[in-house]
Amino acid sequence: MILPIVAFGDPVLKKKAAPITKDYPKLKELIADMYDTMYHAHGVGLAAPQIGLSIQLFITDGAPFEEEDVKDFKKVFINPVITHEEGNFWTFNEGCLSIPDVREDVDRPEIVHISYYDENFKFHENVVYSGLSARIIQHEYDHIQGVLFTDHLSALRKRLLKKKLIDISKGRIDVGYRMKFPSK
Numbered sequence: 001m002i003l004p005i006v007a008f009g010d011p012v013l014k015k016k017a018a019p020i021t022k023d024y025p026k027l028k029e030l031i032a033d034m035y036d037t038m039y040h041a042h043g044v045g046l047a048a049p050q051i052g053l054s055i056q057l058f059i060t061d062g063a064p065f066e067e068e069d070v071k072d073f074k075k076v077f078i079n080p081v082i083t084h085e086e087g088n089f090w091t092f093n094e095g096c097l098s099i100p101d102v103r104e105d106v107d108r109p110e111i112v113h114i115s116y117y118d119e120n121f122k123f124h125e126n127v128v129y130s131g132l133s134a135r136i137i138q139h140e141y142d143h144i145q146g147v148l149f150t151d152h153l154s155a156l157r158k159r160l161l162k163k164k165l166i167d168i169s170k171g172r173i174d175v176g177y178r179m180k181f182p183s184k
């Protein structure tokens with residue numbers, strides 16, 4: 001089932017999400033719905049706060065990038081902890097399903113070490129990702145900390161984007177997928 005994606009300006013996107021236990025109600029269905037929602041919107045990652053749930057869960061699928069290192073990057077991350085980041089900072093032009101039509105360059109370290117539970121609540125300790133898969137993880141991990149990619153921009157870039165972000169929060173935008181606007 002395709003769920004509406006919460007737009008910029010909704011307080012749920014600014015909140016630190018809570019961990020869940022393996023008896024979280026209808027977890028399998030929730031994950032399936034999140035995949036439907038992400039694919040419908042042509043995303044490569046989706047975090048639970050983006051569908052209005054303040055829990056520590058995000059999903060990924062790097063296939064749309066058509067690059068070797070993310071081809072098989074369809075994964076579910078539950079209660080993840082980034083334990084370490086390393087490598088050179090590199091720039092990537094990021095976007096976000098909650099902030100349609102906005103793309104900005106963001107600098108992040110190349111490599112992440114992450115511990116997490118998968119969809120079967122199997123624990124994975126200190127798995128290392130680099131390149132685009134690391135980038136997707138960093139962006140989605142930010143979401144469950146209540147951080148958006150626009151928070152990483154310079155004061156000047158933020159100022160230039162301000163009107164556009166207000167328009168998005170008020171639903172004054174054409175989007176090809178279902179959204180929920182905080183002040184429409």
Ligand code: ZN
Binds near residue numbers: 096097098139143
């Ligand atoms: Zn995002």
